[in-house]
Amino acid sequence: MNIEFSFIVIDDSELDRFVTQKFLERSTKRLIIKSFQNAQHALEIISETIIEDTSIPTIILLDLQMPVMNGLKFVEEFEKLPAQTKKNYRIIVLTILSSASHPGDIDRILTYETVNSVIEKPLTKEKLVSLLKQIRSAI
Amino acid sequence: MSEKIKILYVDDEQDNLVGFKASLRLDYQILTAVTIPQAINCLNSHPEIRIIFCDHRMPEKTGVDFFEEIKISHPLPVRILLTAYADVDSIIGAINKGNIFRYIQKPWAEAELISAIDEANKFYMASSMLSVKNNELQKAYVELNKFAYSVSHDIRGPLSGILGAINLAREMDDIEDMKEMLFLMEKSLKKLDTYVLSMHDYYSLQRGELKITEIDFNEIIDELQAIYTVNSKINNVAFNISVTQDEIFRNDKAPLRLIFNNLLSNAFKYQDKKSNNKSVEVIIEVQKGVATIYVKDTGIGILGNHVGEIFNLFYRSNSAEVGSGLGLYNVKNALLKLNGQIEVNSVLHKGTTFKVTIPSI
Numbered sequence: 304m305n306i307e308f309s310f311i312v313i314d315d316s317e318l319d320r321f322v323t324q325k326f327l328e329r330s331t332k333r334l335i336i337k338s339f340q341n342a343q344h345a346l347e348i349i350s351e352t353i354i355e356d357t358s359i360p361t362i363i364l365l366d367l368q369m370p371v372m373n374g375l376k377f378v379e380e381f382e383k384l385p386a387q388t389k390k391n392y393r394i395i396v397l398t399i400l401s402s403a404s405h406p407g408d409i410d411r412i413l414t415y416e417t418v419n420s421v422i423e424k425p426l427t428k429e430k431l432v433s434l435l436k437q438i439r440s441a442i
Numbered sequence: 443m444s445e446k447i448k449i450l451y452v453d454d455e456q457d458n459l460v461g462f463k464a465s466l467r468l469d470y471q472i473l474t475a476v477t478i479p480q481a482i483n484c485l486n487s488h489p490e491i492r493i494i495f496c497d498h499r500m501p502e503k504t505g506v507d508f509f510e511e512i513k514i515s516h517p518l519p520v521r522i523l524l525t526a527y528a529d530v531d532s533i534i535g536a537i538n539k540g541n542i543f544r545y546i547q548k549p550w551a552e553a554e555l556i557s558a559i560d561e562a563n564k565f566y567m568a569s570s571m572l573s574v575k576n577n578e579l580q581k582a583y584v585e586l587n588k589f590a591y592s593v594s595h596d597i598r599g600p601l602s603g604i605l606g607a608i609n610l611a612r613e614m615d616d617i618e619d620m621k622e623m624l625f626l627m628e629k630s631l632k633k634l635d636t637y638v639l640s641m642h643d644y645y646s647l648q649r650g651e652l653k654i655t656e657i658d659f660n661e662i663i664d665e666l667q668a669i670y671t672v673n674s675k676i677n678n679v680a681f682n683i684s685v686t687q688d689e690i691f692r693n694d695k696a697p698l699r700l701i702f703n704n705l706l707s708n709a710f711k712y713q714d715k716k717s718n719n720k721s722v723e724v725i726i727e728v729q730k731g732v733a734t735i736y737v738k739d740t741g742i743g744i745l746g747n748h749v750g751e752i753f754n755l756f757y758r759s760n761s762a763e764v765g766s767g768l769g770l771y772n773v774k775n776a777l778l779k780l781n782g783q784i785e786v787n788s789v790l791h792k793g794t795t796f797k798v799t800i801p802s803i
Contacts, residue, residue, distance in 0.1 A: 318603040318626040322610050325623075329613065368595045370758035370767075399598045425606030428613065 307331055308359060308435070312338040313345045313377065314366040314397070319424070323364055323397070326431050342372040346380055354391045361391055362438065367398040367408070374398070375408070378415050389417055393438060396421040446471040447563055448490055452481040452508065453497040453524070458548075462495070465552050470559065478508050485516050492518075492566045493559060497548075498525040510539050518570060520562040524548055585755060592756050592767070596637050600630040640768040643700055647775045652694045654803050659685045659726045659733070662695075666702055666724070673710050680721040687728040691802045697776035698800070702735075704769040705796050709739035714791065731802040736795060743790040752786070 310327055314320045320338045327336055339345035342365075354361070367374035374396060381394070394417050400408055409421055419438070422430055450473045451462050459474040466472055473488060475481035478500065485491060494512075496505035503511075509521045521541060525533065526548040533545055543562055546554055607627050614620050663683050674681035702724075709722040717740065725736040744752060748759040753774040756767035777784055782800035 316599060316603050316630070318600075318607060318623075318630045321623060321626050322603065322606040325610055325614070325619065368599070399594060399602045424602040425609060427606070427609050 307334050308438075309335040309361040310337070311345060311349070311361060311363045311392075312336065313342050313363065313369075313374075314338070315340055315369040316366070319366065319397075323426055326426055326428060330428065330431050330435065342369055342374065342377040346372070346377060349381070349392070350384055350388065354388075360393045360438075363392055363394045365394055365396050367396055367400060367412070375412055378412060378418060381417060382415055392417065393419045395419055395434065397424055397426060398422075399424045447492050447559070448473065448488060449493045449495065449559065450475065450481065450484055450488070450491045450519070451495040452476075452478070452500070452505070453495075454500050455497070458497070462555075466555065466559075469556075478502050478511075481508065482512065482515075485512065485519070492520065493522065493562045494519045495522045495524055495546075498523055506535070506539055506542070509542055513541055518566070518573075520566050522546060522558055522562060524550065588755050596767075597634065600634040603627075603630050637768070640772060643772045644768060644775075647697065647700070647772060647779060652779065652803075653696070654692050655695055657691045657693050657695060657698065657733075659687050659691070659728065662699065662702065663724070663726070665699075666706060669703075670706055670710060670722075674722070677710065677713065678720060679710060679713055681723075682721070683724045683726075685726045687726070687733075689728055689731070691728050691731075691733055693733075693780060693800060693803055697779055700776050701773050701782075701798060702737075704773045705737040705798075708769060709737055709741065709794075712741040712794070713739065714742050728802075733798075733800045733802070735798040735800070737798075738793065738795045740793040743792055743794055744786070744788040745790060746788075749786060749788060753784075 308331060312320050312323050312327075314323065317340070320340070324336055324338060327334065337348075339348075345363075349363075365374045365377060372380075378394060381389070381392075394415075396412055396418060398409075398421060400423075412418055413421060420434070422434065446469065448471045449466070451459060452475045453459050453462075454476055456476065459476070463472045463474060473484055473491065475484050481494075481496070485494075494509075496508055498505040500508065505523050505525070509523070520543045523533070523542050523545040524547075525545060537545070543565060544558060546558055604627050607623055611620065611623065614623070663685055667681075667683065670681060673679070706722065706724070713720045713722075719740060721738075721740050723736070723738040725738075727734045744759055751757045752759055753770050755771045757771075758767045773784065776782075777798065777800070780800050780803075782798060785797045786794065787797070788794040
């Protein structure tokens with residue numbers, strides 16, 4: 304059985320949001336996608352949303368380098384939300400920083416419990432497929 | 443010579459102080475102190491002191507200990523030790539311990555004092571130039587670091603976005619989706635192009651020499667009108683300009699143009715798209731050798747706590763995908779070059795007014 308996920312895409316680049324969304328639409332069938340240009344705004348919506356207990360988490364695809372509130376700041380704020388809310392989400396960081404060129408930033412964000420993994424941009428079909436597979440097997 | 447060199451002389455014997463001052467006061471500004479605490483007070487209130495003479499045998503502590511004590515708090519003045527004792531051992535130790543430039547034996551010969559002052563002053567000038575250069579380097583280094591970070595975001599960002607889009611395009615069959623994506627790709631490339639252009643502005647401001655010409659603001663305005671009229675029509679933004687110039691104004695045209703371009707493109711860029719009453723207004727008044735320029739918009743405004751940061755390198759106050767974080771930083775640097783000032787007055791959701799004043803050169 305294929306589990307269908309919900310997604311939240313947070314990225315300041317319009318093109319990146321578009322591409323991510325299209326890739327998602329093509330790889331899973333019935334899914335809900337919300338996208339945000341501004342991490343602050345996304346955080347407000349997430350903290351206000353009450354999710355009925357489901358076993359399927361919502362996946363947050365998060366860009367790292369954004370103005371106003373960057374990805375790292377978002378994760379720090381997200382960590383402060385009640386456990387009840389947090390357990391409904393998995394954060395996947397999408398970034399142009401490679402772990403080779405910026406080990407500090409990548410290592411730091413991976414220390415947070417809610418951050419599942421880091422994927423280097425650009426997103427491709429192959430990366431997305433293996434990511435979804437990994438999350439499904441973890442549930 | 444503009445100002446006399448300031449010299450501090452510390453000695454517990456009042457007679458020496460008087461004699462020293464008497465023979466040198468015409469050519470130098472001599473400050474004196476009879477005790478070490480007095481000397482430190484004097485150094486604190488006269489940071490421009492270039493040379494310190496100190497007697498080695500002082501009651502509270504030796505001259506060497508005094509020099510060692512002020513090594514950290516007052517590193518700039520050049521130190522000269524005066525000693526009545528030809529105690530070579532203590533002097534060698536002293537030179538290493540207290541960063542002492544040279545020593546003079548008492549009783550001194552005036553010619554020897556003057557040549558010591560001369561040499562010490564040269565040394566002071568060389569080392570303070572070094573510290574100025576050092577600060578400049580430090581600043582350049584910090585900016586270089588920011589650049590390295592920004593290159594990854596502002597250049598690699600759009601590139602990876604476009605790569606991702608090409609990757610996706612291989613699988614797309616809906617022509618409408620494709621068109622939408624091409625439009626977004628174009629926007630990304632334009633942004634990258636703007637970034638590269640403002641980087642060029644940044645470097646020409648840093649390196650370029652001033653080229654002073656007579657400025658006719660009406661001419662500049664004609665250029666701006668040609669550039670922004672299209673934008674004004676497409677986006678339905680009223681665009682008004684008024685110029686009052688009855689006198690000659692001299693300045694460098696390139697940084698002036700840069701200032702206008704950045705302020706105006708921001709004024710058009712940060713309009714509230716939903717508003718029915720959009721306008722950009724430019725007022726230029728040249729009076730008594732000063733040009734005062736207002737650029738007013740009815741845009742989205744700047745958050746109060748962001749206003750202090752908008753002129754910082756790579757700072758972006760808005761998350762909409764337009765700014766590079768270089769524009770206003772370049773404006774600030776251009777104004778620094780032209781001796782100008784900028785003020786900003788902004789009300790969130792109402793609009794922003796920049797007021798620029800630039801003196802004629």
